[in-house]
Amino acid sequence: MDIFEEIADERRTLAALVSGLTPEEEATRSLCTAWSVREVVAHLVVPLEVGLAGFAVAMVLTGGRFDRANVHLARRHARRSTKELVAVLRQRADSRFTPPGMGPEAPLTDLLVHGMDIRWPLGLHRDVPAERVRTSLDFLTSAAGRGLVPRGTSDGLRFEADDVGWAHGGGPTVRGAADAVLLALAGRPAALDHLAGDGVPTLRDRLSAARR
Structure with missing residues (x-):
């Protein structure tokens, strides 16, 4: 696999995991303390749907703070059903979006770290390649x-x-x-x-x- 294929595989693996969680598990506080498990999933959907213009609007709404804009967008997307979030991860798994100035290592790392943010509090183990x-x-x-x-x-x-x-x-x-x-x-x-x-x-x- 090249790195974009690995990214796609990570998104599909996460989608399979999330589709099997209970509402209580989705509400569990993740290792990323600003977010619940469900909000972490929503965060990973954001770059697949929100372009740079949309993120710029969120920055304005949150006083120009990147971290606050990130939290704002994740919580907004978390209002959607789990079924919708999982569908986006699957349908757009092959997206080649990378943050400005960064390569594919950035989204791969985001997926790996946030995947562990979800699994560790739930006691779920996975052997990552x-x-x-x-x-x-x-x-x-x-x-x-x-x-x-x-x-x-x-x-x-x-x-x-x-x-x-x-x-x-x-x-x-x-x-x-x-x-x-x-x-x-x-x-x-x-x-x-x-x-x-x-x-x-x-x-x-x-x-x-x-x-x-």
Whole structure:
């Protein structure tokens, strides 16, 4: 598969997962604390339906704040039925949209991280293909992906995903399975208890400070 085929596969996999959730599971708070599981799904639908002009309008309505516009659009789309949201993920799975100035690694990473935002609180496990996780780990530790990582998160630390043979950086070590490393880099404190190494206390302090 090329990376766009991987993105399409991730959207279809997510659609299959969501179609089987109960209303209670959809209402569960995700690891992305601003959103419920259902709102995370709606967020992933937004770029498939809202163009740059629509996002610009949302920015105006939310005082020019990107994060607030993101939350606003996700919550607006979450008013739709689950059946509608799943249908969009399936029908537009092959979309090649990428955020301005970014490549396909950005939407792939968004899908992987938010997929875990949904599955982890629900206790649902999935073995993500190793190459996809490595692509996203490379992206989040690159200059292009730094905007999606809380500032300073990875500075002076060495991250190791020991199940996929991936490592980045130098300094005190943060080590664990690739999904936990990916979530930690994306700023999710829930991953910290699944990581080991002398760099974990520093990372914990940084993620705590980023959420204040």
